[in-house]
Amino acid sequence: MEKMKDAPVLEGEEPKSAAEIVEEVLKTEVKESTFLRNVGLQSSRNNSGKAxxxxxxxxxxxxxxxxxxxxxxxxxxxxxxxxxMKAE
Incomplete structure (x- = not known):
């Protein structure tokens, strides 16, 4: 995650937020992210792009x-x- 946080940002793009970095790490490091599903941000693998x-x-x-x-x-x-200042 630190590498992603410290990665250079291309001109015209905004740096990734901490939530975006965490989400990306969870998707790549964990086969099925129960965390995202439990908090209601991912309902199934089929619509992960939508999530x-x-x-x-x-x-x-x-x-x-x-x-x-x-x-x-x-x-x-x-x-x-x-x-x-006015009071003084």
């Missing part, structure tokens, strides 16, 4: 939510700092 796409889409949505939350927190920190 991969679903996982990738879910990861993107979660990453976007996280980014929005981080931006909101940053804005709130700036507003708090401004309020503190």
């Amino acid at each position: 991969t796409a679903e996982v990738a889409a879910h990861v993107r949505v979660l990453e976007q939510k996280l980014e929005r939350s981080e931006l909101q927190a940053e804005v709130m920190q700036e507003e708090l700092a401004a309020i503190k």
Whole structure:
């Protein structure tokens, strides 16, 4: 996994997220990933491509939510700092 994490990223591509790396390792190292099936991300071997796409889409949505939350927190920190300055 470390090799995949540290692998160079081609120009124009985004680096793989930790979830994508784990998913890829589970698919290549384990014949049948019971983990992915147990968490509802893989229903059978026949539609593993579909499951991969679903996982990738879910990861993107979660990453976007996280980014929005981080931006909101940053804005709130700036507003708090401004309020503190006014209070002094």
